[in-house]
Amino acid sequence: MAIIEVKDLNLYYGEKQALKNINLEIEKNSITALIGPSGCGKSTFLRTLNRMNDMIKDVKIEGSVKIDDVEIYDKNISVEILRKNVGMVFQQPNPFPKSIFENVAYGLKIHGIKDKSLLNEIVETSLKGAALWDEVKDDLKKPALGLSGGQQQRLCIARALAVSPDIILMDEPTSALDPISTAKIEELILELKKDYTIVIVTHNMQQAARISDKTAFFLNGELIEYADTEELFSYPKDKRTEDYITGRFG
């Protein structure tokens, strides 16, 4: 069953239309890569899935986005609960200037969890889930900003996992990282697929090919092609997809 169902989605920044009649369904426990040249609407689309565009002035959204069959743009939806369910990891690792422990516990505390042993337990599981525990277990009180970029990004993933989301959105999560840290995060994303549904924006087509089940190719705000990753990269149906993946533009 599809966990995310997008129908006839249009998004405007003021006069400018950034998403044009997008239709797509995403399966549970899958990895979906969003690819396309700069400015084609990948990040905008990603942000529609947890209403991060709500915070931008003059945004108008039409159409439907359902998560677990619930319309997320309904006016009685709690955006706070939505974002707990649909977590996000950004391009630049953005830990808070607090300890490693506090970074992971942050969302839990906001959601009212105070019990010390429960906090300890969830922080540990989340750090393990983000493949960071072994590297930081003796340094939980140390500042998060003292970690390497790759570790900081895994910490941000742990922070997202801590509140038990179903879906994790990732906006170019490895573009600021070196190849070794990138490989670790890719391995981690593949591991996370067992328990979560992942949607990832990437500029790196090899990355999309390596980790994703499905790939969506965007161009000028349109979803040009959406297919199984292997199929899209081996037998693109649209000439524009073919031109993009063979490096003719973008």
Ligand SMILES: Nc1ncnc2c1ncn2[C@@H]1O[C@H](COP(=O)(O)OP(=O)(O)OP(=O)(O)O)[C@@H](O)[C@H]1O
């Ligand atoms: N906050 C905003 N206000 C106005 N226009 C915006 C805003 N954010 C994005 N846009 C415009 O919407 C279009 C899509 O941008 P978006 O960032 O979604 O593309 P992208 O494919 O993610 O690009 P990149 O790969 O460079 O991150 C672009 O033309 C961009 O200039």
